[in-house]
Amino acid sequence: MRTVDLAATGVRELNRRLRSAADDPSAQSWLVTNPKGAHAIAAGLTRPVRIQIDGHVGYYCAGMNQAAAVTIDGHCGTGVAENIMSGLVRVRGNASQSAGASGHGGLLVIEGNAGPRCGISMKGVDIVVGGKTGHMSGFMAQSGNLVVCGDAGHDLGDSIYEAAIYVGGSPASLGADCVEKDMTRKHRSRLRDLLSRAGIEIDPDRFRRFGSARKLYHFRVDHADAY
Amino acid sequence: MGAVDPGRLRPSHTFPAHVLAEIHRAADQGVYEIRGFGTKRPLPGFDDLVFLGASMSRYPLEGYRERCDTGVTLGTRFASKPLHLKIPITIAGMSFGALGANAKEAIGRACTAMGTSSTTGDGGMTEEERQSSETLVYQLLPSRYGMNPDDLRRADAIEIVVGQGAKPGGGGVLLGQKITERVAGMRGLPEGIDQRSACRHPDWTGPDDLAIKIQELREITGWEKPIYVKIGASRPTYDAALAVKAGADVIVLDGMQGGTAATQDVFIEHVGIPTMPALRQAVEALQALDVHREVQLIVSGGIRSGADVAKALALGADAVSIGSAAMVALGCNKAVHVEDYRALGTEPGYCHHCHTGRCPVGVTTQDPELEARLRPEQGARWLRNYLTAMVLELQTIARANGKSHVLNLEPEDLAALTVEAAAMAGIPLAGTDWIPGRG
Numbered sequence: 001m002r003t004v005d006l007a008a009t010g011v012r013e014l015n016r017r018l019r020s021a022a023d024d025p026s027a028q029s030w031l032v033t034n035p036k037g038a039h040a041i042a043a044g045l046t047r048p049v050r051i052q053i054d055g056h057v058g059y060y061c062a063g064m065n066q067a068a069a070v071t072i073d074g075h076c077g078t079g080v081a082e083n084i085m086s087g088l089v090r091v092r093g094n095a096s097q098s099a100g101a102s103g104h105g106g107l108l109v110i111e112g113n114a115g116p117r118c119g120i121s122m123k124g125v126d127i128v129v130g131g132k133t134g135h136m137s138g139f140m141a142q143s144g145n146l147v148v149c150g151d152a153g154h155d156l157g158d159s160i161y162e163a164a165i166y167v168g169g170s171p172a173s174l175g176a177d178c179v180e181k182d183m184t185r186k187h188r189s190r191l192r193d194l195l196s197r198a199g200i201e202i203d204p205d206r207f208r209r210f211g212s213a214r215k216l217y218h219f220r221v222d223h224a225d226a227y
Numbered sequence: 228m229g230a231v232d233p234g235r236l237r238p239s240h241t242f243p244a245h246v247l248a249e250i251h252r253a254a255d256q257g258v259y260e261i262r263g264f265g266t267k268r269p270l271p272g273f274d275d276l277v278f279l280g281a282s283m284s285r286y287p288l289e290g291y292r293e294r295c296d297t298g299v300t301l302g303t304r305f306a307s308k309p310l311h312l313k314i315p316i317t318i319a320g321m322s323f324g325a326l327g328a329n330a331k332e333a334i335g336r337a338c339t340a341m342g343t344s345s346t347t348g349d350g351g352m353t354e355e356e357r358q359s360s361e362t363l364v365y366q367l368l369p370s371r372y373g374m375n376p377d378d379l380r381r382a383d384a385i386e387i388v389v390g391q392g393a394k395p396g397g398g399g400v401l402l403g404q405k406i407t408e409r410v411a412g413m414r415g416l417p418e419g420i421d422q423r424s425a426c427r428h429p430d431w432t433g434p435d436d437l438a439i440k441i442q443e444l445r446e447i448t449g450w451e452k453p454i455y456v457k458i459g460a461s462r463p464t465y466d467a468a469l470a471v472k473a474g475a476d477v478i479v480l481d482g483m484q485g486g487t488a489a490t491q492d493v494f495i496e497h498v499g500i501p502t503m504p505a506l507r508q509a510v511e512a513l514q515a516l517d518v519h520r521e522v523q524l525i526v527s528g529g530i531r532s533g534a535d536v537a538k539a540l541a542l543g544a545d546a547v548s549i550g551s552a553a554m555v556a557l558g559c560n561k562a563v564h565v566e567d568y569r570a571l572g573t574e575p576g577y578c579h580h581c582h583t584g585r586c587p588v589g590v591t592t593q594d595p596e597l598e599a600r601l602r603p604e605q606g607a608r609w610l611r612n613y614l615t616a617m618v619l620e621l622q623t624i625a626r627a628n629g630k631s632h633v634l635n636l637e638p639e640d641l642a643a644l645t646v647e648a649a650a651m652a653g654i655p656l657a658g659t660d661w662i663p664g665r666g
């Protein structure tokens with residue numbers, strides 16, 4: 001394992017090293033110390049390396065991740081794993097707003113709570129939150145799965161498209177065009193699989209499923225209040 | 228019953244025919260009008276300015292003998308690979324989805340031939356445009372449709388879209404009839420739905436966040452690519468200054484006349500300020516921060532001719548960008564296939580029906596039969612010819628004002644024809660030394 005002390009090297013040098021060592025077989029595992037809330041740590045990785053970050057990070061940690069497995073042993077700022085394409089990003093603490101925003105693929109696990117707009121505009125990513133999520137989570141979520149083990153804040157899944165939302169607690173309110181849906185056997189097994197990939201132990205039977213009523217897909221004058 | 232005396236048919240100034248028709252339509256449909264193209268009402272603009280030309284105190288350059296350079300470099304502030312364009316006219320971001328693939332390819336080819344850049348749009352980068360356009364600017368939009376780090380890395384510059392002149396503060400719409408299988412696939416949406424694009428970015432708000440977003444994009448692309456920030460003209464004094472503070476290499480300022488593929492008419496006609504005053508305010512903001520020319524300014528919104536380009540440069544822009552005019556060069560509103568304009572309820576010269584996907588000339592459509600009307604090679608030739616003519620016009624004006632480089636054009640070369648233009652552009656009213664608001 002290679003260790004980088006961020007207090008000594010800075011983010012730009014860290015990311016440069018991560019990029020240039022991507023194909024070096026002896027550099028497949030990294031430990032980053034002293035992140036101290038720095039932004040854009042490990043953003044734009046493209047190879048299946050493993051990165052462990054020891055402490056709290058700022059905005060956009062592991063942004064646009066491809067293939068890498070990044071673990072943050074702390075809390076993180078806005079937009080962790082934003083636009084993630086593939087790979088795994090795990091936050092052992094809490095995540096601020098817009099976690100996994102517009103993620104296209106891969107898995108984001110937040111073991112603690114997530115702030116507002118978790119999974120906003122998600123496009124295929126799977127997100128599992130061990131605790132609660134803030135308001136407007138899953139806003140305009142297009143596809144993928146958002147699993148919230150605790151409660152979800154106001155306006156969950158507002159203007160949602162084809163993504164699925166599973167909530168273990170209860171949502172404070174549902175956003176426009178978001179409705180509760182049947183929890184079929186297929187969905188329960190998908191949820192079980194997501195929880196097991198996330199390494200979170202909780203009874204899938206506690207969960208309810210939410211998704212799009214698909215009433216806002218075409219403008220209709222009688223729905224004008226919802227826009 | 229006798230004939231009606233035409234003298235008795237007095238139209239209402241408050242309710243002219245188009246207003247009556249719009250109220251009837253709204254009463255029928257219960258929804259605002261969505262349309263393409265730019266503003267239709269008269270606005271103060273570059274036509275209200277003239278160049279003074281050379282005289283006893285300024286020598287002109289010989290039209291066919293003395294050089295008048297047109298090259299510009301964009302992105303010199305922080306990017307390690309700035310763009311070197313041969314002409315100061317770029318093609319604005321127009322999405323695949325709004326435009327068909329043939330139009331995108333035609334634009335890419337023409338830009339490559341002219342040594343300038345084209346720009347992706349909402350919905351991501353297509354292979355055709357990357358292949359055809361040697362210098363391609365990749366937009367990062369609020370919707371993040373098709374946003375992909377691989378495309379980010381193979382772009383030549385990145386444009387963060389905060390707003391558009393046609394709709395500062397508004398998101399996009401692409402009506403269901405344009406969401407074909409390919410467009411839906413690129414955007415990750417069900418086919419045929421009315422697609423809305425968000426008006427705010429999902430993971431940042433405000434200039435402090437933007438600075439961090441720009442940092443992230445630079446980290447992902449190795450600090451190579453120029454980063455543009457595109458703003459709609461609303462409060463350019465502040466927006467330009469904040470874009471500088473956030474770390475932009477280039478600011479793209481899009482005035483109210485700017486075109487769109489589909490936006491609410493009320494937005495197009497009533498939100499934002501015209502290009503000319505916005506340009507002056509942005510230049511003043513850059514000058515106040517001592518970064519004019521260090522942070523380059525690209526201006527768009529209603530640019531149609533070499534004269535418009537020359538005036539924008541003289542007021543302090545480093546380059547311009549065109550959308551609608553490029554579409555027109557590709558055949559938009561041309562009097563061909565007239566029956567298809569009529570089927571849309573319009574006539575050549577009046578069309579603004581890009582939102583329908585039934586473009587009679589194959590520019591803003593995904594329909595294979597209509598799209599086939601625009602062959603990429605032919606379209607590229609038209610656009611190339613048009614850009615060439617614009618550049619010749621621009622050089623003609625620059626030489627007449629004694630400039631050996633088009634970027635040497637300056638406000639002192641201009642006079643305003645109206646009091647409004649004088650006030651908005653900060654240029655003396657012709658025949659006076661009066662600039663309203665400045666004593």
Ligand SMILES: Cc1cc2nc3c(=O)[nH]c(=O)nc-3n(C[C@H](O)[C@H](O)[C@H](O)COP(=O)(O)O)c2cc1C
Pocket residue numbers: 264265319320321322325326347348349366388390391392457481484485486487488527528529530548549550551552554581591
């Ligand atoms: C068909 C069409 C599609 C457009 N799509 C986008 C887009 O995806 N993103 C964007 O930032 N601006 C878009 N615009 C606006 C242009 O980038 C540009 O700001 C505008 O066209 C400039 O004004 P002009 O049309 O008067 O030249 C579009 C404009 C048109 C005409």
Ligand code: SF4
Pocket residue numbers: 263264554558559560561578579580581582585586587588589590591
């Ligand atoms: S001719 Fe085509 S591109 Fe031009 S306004 Fe009509 S639909 Fe739009």
